[in-house]
Amino acid sequence: MHFKARAGAKLADVRLQSALKKLQGNFVKGRADRVAELDNFPDIRDAAAAIRDRALANLDVWLDTFEQNATARGTVVHWAETHDDVNRIVREIAAQHGVRKVIKSKSMVTEECALNDALESAGLEVVETDLGEYILQLAKEPPSHIVAPVVHKTRDEVSDLFAEKHHAPRLTDIPALCREAREKLRPHFLSADMGVSGANFIIAETGSTLIVTNEGNGRMVTTLPKVHVAITGIEKVVPTLEDVTTLLRLLPRHGTGQSITNYISVTTGPRRAGDLDGPEHFHVILVDAGRTKLIGGDLQEMLRCIRCGACMNHCPVYQSVGGHAYGWVYPGPMGAILTPTYIGLENARDLPNAATLCGQCSVACPVKIPLPDLLRKLRERQFEQGLKPWHEVAALRAWGWLARHPSLYGVMMRIQARALKAMANREGMIRSLPFGGGWTDRRDFPAPEGRTFRELYKARSKA
Amino acid sequence: MSARANILARIRTAQGRAITVRTEERDAVAQYIAAHPQGPRPQVDADIEARFRDRALSLATTMDEVKTVADIPAAVARYLREQNLAPAAVCWPEFAGLDWAAQGLKVEARAVRGDDLVGITGAFCAIAETGTLMMCSGPDTPPATSLLPETHIAVVARRRIVTGMEDGWTLLRRERDALPRAVNFISGPSRTADIEQTVTLGAHGPYRVHLLLLS
């Protein structure tokens, strides 16, 4: 099913619409308020974009440096070219350490890989521990937002779900629901043998991985089980601790409207001599899976992305249809660029067009990614690869030919303007437009007054 | 070829660089790391202790003051009483020698367990800009003590309040040879807003974070 069809269903979903309304108020306003705390926000934003560009310009050398420093601290670094490679590597690590139960903190890369399915089919128990992801695991649904995965669900739906899956009395109070999840998950934290996390950043200077969380589950996943596997895209490398500090001034502000998240955890290697906690084995998997397709080309800026979600929070299309309509892991403007690149333009045909190009996303983006420009480039590519529907191509060709024949163009426009005027009702509106039903289904089309611009221009310059 | 070699080669080819890394590229990276320049920092008022208090309180952290280390047990006992919490806790070894019993408290210096209700720790330093604690892991500073219990009490020396996270890293570089296994920045009790974006304190970590500012 394509975006257009899914979007229609989402627009008609009353519950989803009420859930999406909240996003505006909290995340959009939250970001604005928190950004206003920084007297030099434009400088910090420039610096953040420059930090990401510096890492991308010599990505291989920074990754190599990360690997050396991580290895020196006892971390095992793996490289995965594809999503299947990631799944295979995690399964091998699990087998090597006799793992039975895996706890996960939120990771979008593992969503790309469908890692949970891969582990479950290998006989492992997998438990998502981020509250939102846990709810989705119970509901067997994918996330609909990269920061607030369960934004599409109302409290009532969560109440029903917990009552059914936990075989417990139905609670309706949000703190009580959170307490219930905490008590269900605590035994898993204490009994799992492997923790799987993502990484918001990896730091070349120190060979560390960094995660930002609010719930504390990320800290548990990276502290309690005997094996920790951090899985992250190759583009997440940042040169130094100072650089990551600059990015951390922006990520929580743009993500959840917080000055700082509750926890920022920088982990470097496995448990050291004398430590009472921490994993005995620490693995990092660096994932390509399509990212190198963005390197070097005219879409490279997309790899600056720090996955804050601000572009979707500010997107009028996302605000109206939610994340599931985008069909794959990443929704919103960033998804409309990443999805076609990672899974192929031919598999995500209408996504580059799922935007109004209003520009709100690039205004909100903390690392200054020119998202509308990149969408436009993808649209051009679609056209070049012949992926546009034939009638659209034919219509544009015809228009192009006509536009190159100005006098004929003038005649045609005159006929059209008069024809449209004749179709208008008394208010000057057209109720239904032939070949333009998509427009007039839900609103009237204002009719031209009968003469073309050129006619009017000529008449007035004579006067 | 290995996955590693393939990925690195794809990057270099796509960016029009020869497959073998040039010495100048490595040197530039090494130099940048050696310099680790700071980015632009927002203005933070000169009174960093006031800023720290203000920010920490706004994150739902609570606070009390103690003059000397010996005053810690009394302050802990007072807080637990006020909160109606049981007078038992697990602490980091540095506080093992305090006279807890005199305050009617049962405090053990050991690895924390899943059902311990109160954890008492120190902190590496505190960050004024955001009202944050910086914690470094080590044999005597296990991170789980600040994570598993429902209540986390942290002793923070006033002179260890620094302006920003950059200053935390500077302190760490000066005092230690390398990063510890885990550096955790803690900003208030754990929370979630996953259900209807309603902020709820106490997700998987502590419900309460209480600071004792030590003169």
Ligand code: SF4
């Ligand atoms: S594209 Fe920009 S705004 Fe969107 S998630 Fe990435 S960093 Fe955030």
